């Protein structure tokens with residue numbers, strides 16, 4: 001019988017900075033491991049071996065939903081859906097559901113076009129806009145970070161006054177939605193949180209137009225005003241749990257029967273992509289990834305049971321400690337970049353740099369970056385290479401990365417700089 005002593009020791013000597021899938025809390029993983037053999041509510045049967053329609057699994061989903069609603073203070077008029085197919089599937093699903101909603105709402109003619117507006121601030125929102133166009137919406141970029149950023153790269157977000165947001169006549173129906181990505185995992189560019197000057201500029205848009213946000217890589221890292229959104233979604237595999245499930249939070253009035261939209265020029269959409277189907281069946285339209293959802297439920301419970309920092313006041317929002325924690329950790333790495341006299345150069349503009357994915361280059365070039373990744377790995381610091389599309393270094397500092405881990409990373413960065421500046 002495994003007692004996990006060796007595995008826990010290996011984990012203790014490893015700093016996992018992968019961008020996703022990424023580290024999860026030990027306590028959640030240990031409970032999950034034991035529950036694979038025998039789950040507390042179904043002794044003798046593991047959590048992955050019971051029906052998704054059993055009372056025991058109903059409890060898992062109900063608890064996960066309750067905890068998520070508590071943590072994110074989700075208003076009652078929003079549904080929580082557990083879907084499959086990752087973030088990429090949501091690039092299409094958001095468009096298909098909202099186009100149908102819009103066609104029904106405005107009783108469009110089949111020849112009428114539907115517009116989707118995209119704020120493109122990095123690789124993922126760019127890809128989402130391309131998928132939106134593939135799904136048949138006229139995808140309009142209201143901001144294009146590539147045109148704004150230094151060297152034609154996604155490095156910054158212009159103030160909203162500089163965005164290309166069309167002024168609409170009062171009764172105009174356009175667009176069906178406005179889409180953005182809250183944290184660009186590849187490029188290390190993040191919008192600010194609630195009330196911050198760099199928060200997404202909701203007031204630039206007609207409040208009747210639903211805002212869609214991809215929060216895959218900063219989900220559960222800070223408070224969110226859910227009531228401002230039509231749809232929020234997040235692939236689980238960063239702060240929430242293992243890959244295999246995507247969390248969707250959708251405002252109830254946006255749920256429509258996709259088949260009804262066909263008479264208004266909508267297309268047939270796979271039933272599995274219908275938010276209404278998922279909401280009507282409590283995410284059990286087919287067999288969901290039960291084990292993945294179970295691990296997510298444990299992670300959610302651990303965030304409530306043992307937050308990394310105390311709540312600053314009894315009235316503070318539940319995710320405030322995780323937000324301070326993320327600020328504290330990422331600012332240690334950014335301070336090292338900023339005090340390195342150019343040895344390390346952060347790729348993102350200071351005003352919008354990500355607290356989750358710290359991206360930087362080494363002045364010494366690609367060969368030195370390779371040496372950095374190799375020497376970090378020898379020290380047990382794993383997963384620091386940049387995304388294959390952009391290169392460089394990326395240290396991803398999600399919730400399960402501890403302050404001690406980050407201090408060790410920064411000490412390594414300093415040592416590496418001292419060693420290689422002299423060379």
Ligand SMILES: Cc1ncc(COP(=O)(O)O)c(C=O)c1O
Pocket residue numbers: 020085086087088089124181183184185186214215216217235
């Ligand atoms: C912000 C963001 N959106 C979307 C995706 C794509 O997610 P998936 O691989 O689950 O389709 C990722 C993946 O890392 C991401 O970081």
